[in-house]
Amino acid sequence: MELDPGTVAIIQLAWSRLLRLEDAALAGDPAERIVRVDEASGRLTFVTLFGKEALVGPEWAVEAARRLPGVQLRQQSTLVELSRKHGGRSLGEAQLYFSDTLPNLEVLRNTAVSSDQEFVDGLERMCPPDDVSEAGLGSLDHRFILVDDRRPENPAPLAGAGYEPWAGILAHLRVLTAPQHRGRGLAGRITAVAVEEAMAAGFVPQWRARVDNTASQRAARRAGFAFGGTQTSVALG
Template sequence: MTLEMNLEPGTIAIIQLAWSRRLGLDDEALAGSGARIYREDNAAPLLTFVSLFGREALVGPAWALDAAKDLSGVELARHSTLLSMSRTHGGRGLGEASLLFCDTLPSFPDEGPPVSSDPDDALALERLCPPDDVAEVGLSSMEHSCVLVDESSDPPLPLAGAGYDIWEGILAHVGALTPPDQRRRGRATYAVAVAVEEAMAAGLIPQWRARTDNVGSQRTAVRSGFVRAGTQT
């Protein structure tokens, strides 16, 4: 079964539109099939390769586009390839990530922890989490966020949180954060379900980006109903 079969055709078309705009391409650039798309931008601060529903796009300076012509999509998706290409130009790696999407409303258990939208609870949650996780998710700076709290503690104890930023007015770019001592309890999945429901009610398509070496993040996404659709490097 192909990845596209797990998402509605209309959902796929909207995702392709959003990413075409994000990469500075024509609206229909990522639709359908065809050769790899190149967009030269000699002022671009990032060298970006995206593979989405089988279509590939590379955006960056002319020297990078020339170097990529003889490389396969599998090679360009590797963090090491882009790092090697850009090293003599002062490049530094930002990583390789999977892109996942969701177009199904989440289901909820009969009962769950109280949910807070207080920004102070998001900050308190970040203080309980490893710095690398905090930096990757950026929960407290997201446009929309929610935090599960244990109200039996004083002050309330943050258990997990999720939120999203809006991309291109179309996608809800979702992230989740859980303290180490609260993991493997379904906390993140519940928080993500709250965020996804809110995003879909606003007419947005939830998107998840997880580093390829972050197995926990990818598992949370899949458990939350997200489907793998491509990569970004």
């Protein structure tokens, strides 16, 4: 799918603000890389967005990266190597996806949607700690849990999705599915609920998938998200 040009402009504005650039910085000439020196920054970040590149970090990092092509800078191994003498630790390399189309909400028999904390806790107990940490559903104010209610006296969580507002513009999505219920399309169904709620609140949904997580990338596309760019960061010190 393709995003509406107006949506692209809104996303560019949001990321310009997230990176503390001028509002129109990421809407400029794609041939010109945007650079912001931030000596107080505790990280080095490289973002590509709809063909535009932006690099934010201390001056030593900006200078070291100046002559490197974007295809190389977006690899976490490159940023780790550049920052090795400064204690660089990878924060990940991810793909960014966005959506501006309302999802088709399918009714799934014998299920309900809840935001109750007990179902969030129950779902997290069913999942590996790394998955729980990455999704972070428990820390979100906006989260939705798909619940199996075939036994009303003992409903069980199946999958969850939620979002965190970024820059007052984007709805950064988080998704978590219990391992024993994966591969059934449940994540897509509860993601559709989160997307609809986010869009109703005036946000543009954003999905971030690690480059080594092909399942998440496929899920984003199945959910109607379009690829928009990449984000690679390392922590310093």
